[in-house]
Amino acid sequence: MTEHIDALIVGAGPAGAVTARELHDAGISVVCLEQGDWPDYSLARSGYPDFELGARRHWNWDPNQRRGAGDYAIDDGESDVTALMYSGVGGSTVLYSGHWERFLPSDFRTRTLDEVGDDWPMSYWNLAPFYDEIESAFVVSGLDGNTAFPEAAPLELPPVPLNRVGRLGAEGLAAKGWHWWPGMNAIATRSVGEMHACGQRTACPFGCPTGAKGSADRTHWRALVRDGVDLRIRSTVEQVVVDAHGRASGVVYVDADGTRHRLSADVVILAANAIGTPRILLNSADGAGIANSTDLVGRRLMMHPFGNAIGIFDEDLESWRGPMGQYLHSLEFYETDRERGFVRGAKWNLLPSGAPLSMMLPGTWGTEPVWGEDFTRLLRERFGRSMIWGVICEDLPDADNRVVLDDRSPQTDGIPGVRIEYRTSPNTLAMMDWHLARVEELLQGMGAKKIIKNPNLRGTGWHLMGTAVMGEDASSSVVDPWGEAHDVENLFVFDGSSFPTSSGVNPTATIAAVALRNARHLVERRAAIRRSA
Amino acid sequence: MTAVNIRIGDGERPIELGPERRAILRRLANVLIPAGEDLPSAVEVGIDAALLDQVLTVRPDLAEPLGHALDDLAETPANEIAARIDSEAELAVVGLVVAGGYLMSQTVADALRYPWQGAKLVRPDDVFEAIEAGLLDAVMERGPIYRLPPDAPQDAVEAFNEAAQA
Numbered sequence: 001m002t003e004h005i006d007a008l009i010v011g012a013g014p015a016g017a018v019t020a021r022e023l024h025d026a027g028i029s030v031v032c033l034e035q036g037d038w039p040d041y042s043l044a045r046s047g048y049p050d051f052e053l054g055a056r057r058h059w060n061w062d063p064n065q066r067r068g069a070g071d072y073a074i075d076d077g078e079s080d081v082t083a084l085m086y087s088g089v090g091g092s093t094v095l096y097s098g099h100w101e102r103f104l105p106s107d108f109r110t111r112t113l114d115e116v117g118d119d120w121p122m123s124y125w126n127l128a129p130f131y132d133e134i135e136s137a138f139v140v141s142g143l144d145g146n147t148a149f150p151e152a153a154p155l156e157l158p159p160v161p162l163n164r165v166g167r168l169g170a171e172g173l174a175a176k177g178w179h180w181w182p183g184m185n186a187i188a189t190r191s192v193g194e195m196h197a198c199g200q201r202t203a204c205p206f207g208c209p210t211g212a213k214g215s216a217d218r219t220h221w222r223a224l225v226r227d228g229v230d231l232r233i234r235s236t237v238e239q240v241v242v243d244a245h246g247r248a249s250g251v252v253y254v255d256a257d258g259t260r261h262r263l264s265a266d267v268v269i270l271a272a273n274a275i276g277t278p279r280i281l282l283n284s285a286d287g288a289g290i291a292n293s294t295d296l297v298g299r300r301l302m303m304h305p306f307g308n309a310i311g312i313f314d315e316d317l318e319s320w321r322g323p324m325g326q327y328l329h330s331l332e333f334y335e336t337d338r339e340r341g342f343v344r345g346a347k348w349n350l351l352p353s354g355a356p357l358s359m360m361l362p363g364t365w366g367t368e369p370v371w372g373e374d375f376t377r378l379l380r381e382r383f384g385r386s387m388i389w390g391v392i393c394e395d396l397p398d399a400d401n402r403v404v405l406d407d408r409s410p411q412t413d414g415i416p417g418v419r420i421e422y423r424t425s426p427n428t429l430a431m432m433d434w435h436l437a438r439v440e441e442l443l444q445g446m447g448a449k450k451i452i453k454n455p456n457l458r459g460t461g462w463h464l465m466g467t468a469v470m471g472e473d474a475s476s477s478v479v480d481p482w483g484e485a486h487d488v489e490n491l492f493v494f495d496g497s498s499f500p501t502s503s504g505v506n507p508t509a510t511i512a513a514v515a516l517r518n519a520r521h522l523v524e525r526r527a528a529i530r531r532s533a
Numbered sequence: 534m535t536a537v538n539i540r541i542g543d544g545e546r547p548i549e550l551g552p553e554r555r556a557i558l559r560r561l562a563n564v565l566i567p568a569g570e571d572l573p574s575a576v577e578v579g580i581d582a583a584l585l586d587q588v589l590t591v592r593p594d595l596a597e598p599l600g601h602a603l604d605d606l607a608e609t610p611a612n613e614i615a616a617r618i619d620s621e622a623e624l625a626v627v628g629l630v631v632a633g634g635y636l637m638s639q640t641v642a643d644a645l646r647y648p649w650q651g652a653k654l655v656r657p658d659d660v661f662e663a664i665e666a667g668l669l670d671a672v673m674e675r676g677p678i679y680r681l682p683p684d685a686p687q688d689a690v691e692a693f694n695e696a697a698q699a
């Protein structure tokens with residue numbers, strides 16, 4: 001017997017969580033299918049000697065390495081950047097560092113302002129009320145009044161502390177006269193509701209053991225399940241079913257036992273991230289693909305090439321401690337200045353360097369040999385005395401950067417894995433070099449005794465966007481400005497796949513805000529939905 | 534923050550890390566992490582003994598690739614060990630086990646005065662101390678630094694201009 005519900009959500013990450021809350025509260029029956037499992041926080045071992053070794057297995061950002069429930073093969077041999085994600089309740093917020101950034105007004109108008117990319121079919125000010133609303137749900141902390149943004153609703157939680165690392169960074173930026181602002185993070189700085197105050201264990205991206213980081217499993221799903229939302233874990237969607245009228249009518253999914261089910265719904269909402277969502281779309285219609293008359297499904301993949309500059313100091317900064325959320329950020333050089341030799345910009349954020357193993361393995365901290373007599377020397381030099389300036393570069397959409405089904409890969413529950421093809425553009429490469437040179441200049445001014453620059457790090461594809469682009473024009477976009485597929489009525493994409501451009505800041509805030517905007521619009525027009533026959 | 538990934542085993546081929554392989558590990562570890570800077574060597578803290586057992590308790594998936602890597606490196610001259618571990622993906626597991634195990638040692642942690650990642654509640658007051666010290670004065674005096682698109686709503690334009698003139 002085929003089940004039928006009002007709304008079916010695929011993916012229990014931040015977009016799926018926000019959507020489920022909105023629809024459920026409006027009285028709409030919801031089933032969410034999540035191919036992974038609940039995070040097992042008994043494996044979050046920060047504070048214990050085995051923390052780092054265990055984290056490299058259980059909280060590994062690369063699904064090819066982690067091989068957890070719900071992970072599928074991603075061939076990244078033709079990509080400059082490795083795609084990172086978490087399959088499970090909470091999605092990749094389980095692994096993010098909680099850096100909470102709104103996109104800037106110019107991010108929504110790159111074509112108008114800089115003649116690159118595409119303008120969004122919404123403005124910053126269209127999205128601002130949804131940012132305001134979503135931030136308390138994700139326990140966002142920070143300091144009001146940041147001059148890099150229009151005025152926003154006050155935050156309920158104060159910012160994370162600066163500690164010695166942040167104070168030194170703030171002094172360095174102030175000395176240069178460059179913009180900085182205390183970090184905005186989805187990290188509870190005091191206990192609120194079911195969330196606990198941060199314990200500063202530098203564990204944000206490795207399973208927060210405290211329950212302070214605003215990951216969607218903790219901020220949304222526990223309560224949603226208590227409220228009666230039907231969340232089905234280890235349930236892998238194979239394809240979206242489209243009826244004879246061209247409307248989405250449900251999905252076929254495979255449960256943990258390998259049993260195939262058909263679930264009927266009035267609307268299907270994909271929120272499986274910018275790799276998983278195109279994977280399902282391309283695999284639907286028995287592999288012929290749906291919603292793809294433009295051939296844009298899977299294309300325009302954006303991943304935010306990331307680099308960093310590490311500063312090592314003589315003084316003890318106690319830099320193994322702290323939130324791995326950002327102490328502070330700088331948007332001094334975010335907006336376009338063509339005299340720099342590129343368009344668009346990058347965000348800088350300052351982090352503690354954390355636990356010791358991460359800085360003592362080859363290839364992670366520059367090219368200096370670590371073995372032999374160098375090991376203890378470098379350990380003494382780096383541990384507790386270092387800081388990391390991260391640089392997130394905006395990458396512009398390019399149709400050749402894409403996700404495709406990989407028929408050669410091992411199939412997971414009947415669905416092929418994917419192959420990603422991604423090349424970093426000359427604009428982004430120039431941007432990275434220029435920004436790292438400025439960070440180097442900053443660190444020199446701060447008195448760093450050694451500076452390690454790591455441009456274009458490969459294993460940093462946390463920010464996945466663009467593979468089912470939204471737009472008004474059905475001939476040049478996959479979904480409309482409210483997330484509904486131009487080609488398939490009642491099929492929606494609510495995750496970062498729909499982003500026309502990527503900005504140069506962390507995308508989770510915008511993923512959540514766009515999902516809330518879309519979900520509310522869906523609720524408002526529910527009476528107009530033409531149900532599948 | 535960048536993770537170094539290694540090839541991990543599928544657990545289908547159990548492998549014994551007995552005395553012979555531990556002896557190889559001991560020889561490699563002596564080369565990779567000798568004593569220095571008032572820190573012990575990896576062998577001194579038992580990387581080939583109890584520490585190895587602890588590593589494999591946490592990461593049983595490492596046993597198989599480690600065993601094969603030790604076999605591969607058994608005859609490698611001391612002066613070539615580090616280069617091979619750094620350049621051959623199958624051998625990176627040796628570096629991970631030796632460094633990872635070494636940094637699980639309480640003796641090493643004590644020498645580093647490292648209380649693991651012990652919790653310390655946040656104290657946001659220090660942000661306000663930085664503000665009182667004037668570290669944000671120039672930023673606030675400069676006013677808004679974002680760009681207004683030409684279609685920004687009128688009230689947003691007015692708010693921008695007001696902040697810029699404040």
